[in-house]
Amino acid sequence: MNSVPLTFVGHPFASTGVGEKIRADVRAAAAIHLQPLIYDIFGYSPRTDRDHLELARRFETPKLPGGIRVFHINGDEVEAVEQVLASRGESLSDGYNVVVPAWELPRYPERWAAALRRFDEIWAISHFIADSLKAADLPSVYIGHSVELEPRALLPRRSFGLRESAFVFLHFFDTTSYVARKNPQAVLELFRRLRRANPLADIQLALKVKTADAGAPNWKIALEGIASDVVLFDTVFTSYQTQSLIAACDCFVSLHRAEGLGRGLGEAMSMGRIALGTNWSGNTDFMTKDDSLLVDASLIPVGEGEYPESAGQHWADPDIDHAFSLVNGIWDNPDFRERLGARARTAALVRAGHRTVGKRILDRTNEIAEMLRRSWRHGIS
Numbered sequence: 001m002n003s004v005p006l007t008f009v010g011h012p013f014a015s016t017g018v019g020e021k022i023r024a025d026v027r028a029a030a031a032i033h034l035q036p037l038i039y040d041i042f043g044y045s046p047r048t049d050r051d052h053l054e055l056a057r058r059f060e061t062p063k064l065p066g067g068i069r070v071f072h073i074n075g076d077e078v079e080a081v082e083q084v085l086a087s088r089g090e091s092l093s094d095g096y097n098v099v100v101p102a103w104e105l106p107r108y109p110e111r112w113a114a115a116l117r118r119f120d121e122i123w124a125i126s127h128f129i130a131d132s133l134k135a136a137d138l139p140s141v142y143i144g145h146s147v148e149l150e151p152r153a154l155l156p157r158r159s160f161g162l163r164e165s166a167f168v169f170l171h172f173f174d175t176t177s178y179v180a181r182k183n184p185q186a187v188l189e190l191f192r193r194l195r196r197a198n199p200l201a202d203i204q205l206a207l208k209v210k211t212a213d214a215g216a217p218n219w220k221i222a223l224e225g226i227a228s229d230v231v232l233f234d235t236v237f238t239s240y241q242t243q244s245l246i247a248a249c250d251c252f253v254s255l256h257r258a259e260g261l262g263r264g265l266g267e268a269m270s271m272g273r274i275a276l277g278t279n280w281s282g283n284t285d286f287m288t289k290d291d292s293l294l295v296d297a298s299l300i301p302v303g304e305g306e307y308p309e310s311a312g313q314h315w316a317d318p319d320i321d322h323a324f325s326l327v328n329g330i331w332d333n334p335d336f337r338e339r340l341g342a343r344a345r346t347a348a349l350v351r352a353g354h355r356t357v358g359k360r361i362l363d364r365t366n367e368i369a370e371m372l373r374r375s376w377r378h379g380i381s
Contacts, residue, residue: 006029009039010039030059070100071099075112078099109136111309127282146353147286154240171252181307187254206230209234247273262282265283270353280316281315298316
């Protein structure tokens with residue numbers, strides 16, 4: 001790989017899932033001593049997060065080189081990317097181009113599939129996404145995705161207004177990313193049932209919300225009966241604050257209907273936290289019943305308007321009764337919590353840690369580099 005540049009292209013400074021996706025690949029590649037570069041294709045994200053600035057200092061390139069270029073974009077962005085490259089005198093013909101799409105339903109949209117076929121190959125960050133691509137006749141290489149959060153000194157629980165004595169559940173959701181998919185109402189209903197069954201239990205729910213006006217719940221109604229035990233965060237967090245909040249809580253909860261990956265669950269596991277999640281879609285790459293709390297689910301049709309390109313598709317309907325049975329009283333069982341948290345950390349790092357994913361990147365890019373060298377030796381462009 002030394003003679004063939006490896007550049008990750010996308011939105012490396014965006015405080016979104018697509019930003020985390022490219023940053024995780026860069027960290028995974030660096031963990032096994034590759035020398036990755038990052039290229040900010042659109043340049044529209046503000047550079048205010050210290051963690052992001054450190055990545056820029058170490059890896060950013062102002063010009064997209066040839067070699068292997070890994071585009072963390074989706075099918076609906078390809079045309080805009082090609083236009084930006086053309087405006088800079090660059091194109092997809094200048095290197096070996098890999099695309100890493102995100103998707104959260106069982107079949108990748110045919111409308112976007114044609115754009116992905118312009119690339120030399122596709123990488124899948126989960127087996128669920130690999131299967132969704134296959135359903136659209138798009139072959140892919142499974143690389144996975146690192147969920148590892150590196151240990152460091154973090155903000156204490158009191159910084160977030162959480163009780164030191166409480167067992168704290170944590171849920172993330174983004175109202176700009178289709179509320180029905182994240183299914184926060186199920187999490188609220190689960191917590192409401194736990195509170196009713198255990199009126200004296202010292203439990204809290206931390207809700208980290210990225211809010212857009214159109215999708216934001218009416219919190220007064222949504223939190224009726226449990227508001228005194230819910231701490232709501234609806235401001236933008238830095239990466240450091242987000243990691244600190246995960247560390248400050250005891251159990252990460254995701255009763256999602258579908259996840260391309262389920263990064264929040266994996267990150268919590270990598271920090272030794274209990275993960276309660278729907279037993280369906282991307283998170284099952286790193287979650288099993290031996291190391292986490294997997295919630296039974298049935299499959300239901302995606303409702304009209306609940307997700308784009310969803311006609312004829314299905315997703316999960318998690319069983320709240322089963323979720324309740326898994327966590328009810330867990331706060332009174334510290335030995336079980338400690339064992340499960342330790343197993344969760346081991347599972348996350350072994351299945352989806354930096355070095356695990358980095359090794360897959362290394363192996364595949366070595367294969368590509370050798371293929372390119374053979375082509376060059378034979379004079380094939």
